[in-house]
Amino acid sequence: MWIGLCVVVVAAGCSIQHHPFRPEADAAVDAPTVNFRALAYLKDPTPAANDNFGYSVAMSGDADILAVGAIQGSAAGYVDVFQRRGEGWSFWQRLSTGDASFGCSLALSDNGYTLVVGALGAANNAGAAYVFTNNTASWTNHGALPVPSPASFDGIGHSVAVNADGSKIVVGARGDSSNAGAAHVFMRLGAVPNWAHSAKLLPEAPSAFGESVAISHDGSTIAVGTAAGVTYAFVDGVQAPVISAGGNRVALSGDGTTLATASRTYGGFGAAFIYTRDAAGWLQRETISASNPYIPPGPTGIFAFGSSLALSANGSVLAVGAFGESSNATGVNGDQLDHSAKNAGAAYVFRRSGDTSAQTDYVKATNTDAFDGFAGYSLALDATGAMLLVGAPYESSNGDPTNNDASGAGAAYLYGP
Numbered sequence: 001m002w003i004g005l006c007v008v009v010v011a012a013g014c015s016i017q018h019h020p021f022r023p024e025a026d027a028a029v030d031a032p033t034v035n036f037r038a039l040a041y042l043k044d045p046t047p048a049a050n051d052n053f054g055y056s057v058a059m060s061g062d063a064d065i066l067a068v069g070a071i072q073g074s075a076a077g078y079v080d081v082f083q084r085r086g087e088g089w090s091f092w093q094r095l096s097t098g099d100a101s102f103g104c105s106l107a108l109s110d111n112g113y114t115l116v117v118g119a120l121g122a123a124n125n126a127g128a129a130y131v132f133t134n135n136t137a138s139w140t141n142h143g144a145l146p147v148p149s150p151a152s153f154d155g156i157g158h159s160v161a162v163n164a165d166g167s168k169i170v171v172g173a174r175g176d177s178s179n180a181g182a183a184h185v186f187m188r189l190g191a192v193p194n195w196a197h198s199a200k201l202l203p204e205a206p207s208a209f210g211e212s213v214a215i216s217h218d219g220s221t222i223a224v225g226t227a228a229g230v231t232y233a234f235v236d237g238v239q240a241p242v243i244s245a246g247g248n249r250v251a252l253s254g255d256g257t258t259l260a261t262a263s264r265t266y267g268g269f270g271a272a273f274i275y276t277r278d279a280a281g282w283l284q285r286e287t288i289s290a291s292n293p294y295i296p297p298g299p300t301g302i303f304a305f306g307s308s309l310a311l312s313a314n315g316s317v318l319a320v321g322a323f324g325e326s327s328n329a330t331g332v333n334g335d336q337l338d339h340s341a342k343n344a345g346a347a348y349v350f351r352r353s354g355d356t357s358a359q360t361d362y363v364k365a366t367n368t369d370a371f372d373g374f375a376g377y378s379l380a381l382d383a384t385g386a387m388l389l390v391g392a393p394y395e396s397s398n399g400d401p402t403n404n405d406a407s408g409a410g411a412a413y414l415y416g417p
Helices: 026-030
Strands: 014-016 037-042 053-059 065-070 078-085 088-095 102-108 114-119 128-134 139-144 156-162 168-173 182-188 195-201 212-215 221-225 231-235 249-252 258-263 271-278 281-290 305-311 317-322 346-353 356-363 379-381 388-392 411-416
Touching: 037 088, 053 379, 053 388, 065 102, 065 388, 065 411, 078 102, 078 114, 088 139, 114 156, 114 168, 128 168, 168 212, 168 221, 182 221, 221 249, 221 258, 231 258, 249 305, 258 305, 271 305, 271 317, 281 317, 281 356, 305 379, 317 379, 346 388, 356 388
Parallel strands: 053 102, 053 411, 102 156, 128 156, 156 212, 212 249
Antiparallel strands: 014 281, 037 411, 053 065, 065 078, 078 088, 102 114, 114 128, 128 139, 156 168, 168 182, 182 195, 212 221, 221 231, 249 258, 258 271, 271 281, 305 317, 317 346, 346 356, 379 388, 388 411
């Protein structure tokens, strides 16, 4: 399975090569292969300015359950859960604890029954990660996971991950020990809601360890990304050799043998990297870059390919977000080369065939606007990579996608076959 938040030989706008910043995109851009189409435009039932709905997203393995976080700036955040009903997805339940930045990170188990939510403003700004489970009728809050000796600004909940059946959870705490960082591992003991702290993973050197986390389906393999761009991998609790090509964002396949990492600053534009594991360790297989790298002029110009990342559980599909992508295209495989919508954001989707991967989809919002942050913070794929969920926390509609009178309300977009 592909890892990390994204993924490969090019078809529609991304090139994969060992020199990723010499794009050869024209032929690929001219001959796209469409695998996605827009299925749903998701908003909170009562959208409000500065909700930042879409700051985080998560999806069950069968795409029947979707979760969207709204951090509401520095106020008490919330998470909206949506459920598939017939041919569409309907609002199910709002979750909240009253904590600041609740919803800054999300992880949903493959079976759709366990949801983990990060809240950086909880516990006097130490942060926390809350566990919710559903009984098919409603969601129950089981409280914060028991992190030993939390301290202010530990950043607990900055990132979260959960294995397929919800029995093992990883929580990133990138501010632990003055930004050295840590990752906490929890095991479920018997029936819900008994999760116990089982390990504290630490970096070899201070690096905001816990910037991102990922876990395999059985929980035996854990990957941890850092702000310094280094990835740490643990197999059965034993740290594997450090992976240094890029590791702000990480993702793992369900079987734990494919790892995707991404660095949004690598080479100026950002890049993603694919690793596979065998008896000898982790081997870098591919370097992936965007097909239309462009940094708008001015001091705030960025591209940031790799700002978000998602890998399907079967490892065959990778999605990579670029916060600063600036085309005004809408939908799937539109014009990549008109840079008139600064920081609108885009997602790039790659599908593997044999030992190589090709970009098949260049995905934009259905109502693209400058500064929406589409795919800039959050992406999710279902188990097979047939469905893609994208957050746009700065989208500004009031529910009508053509009306931008709710600045920063946010939205999420669902794509599928």
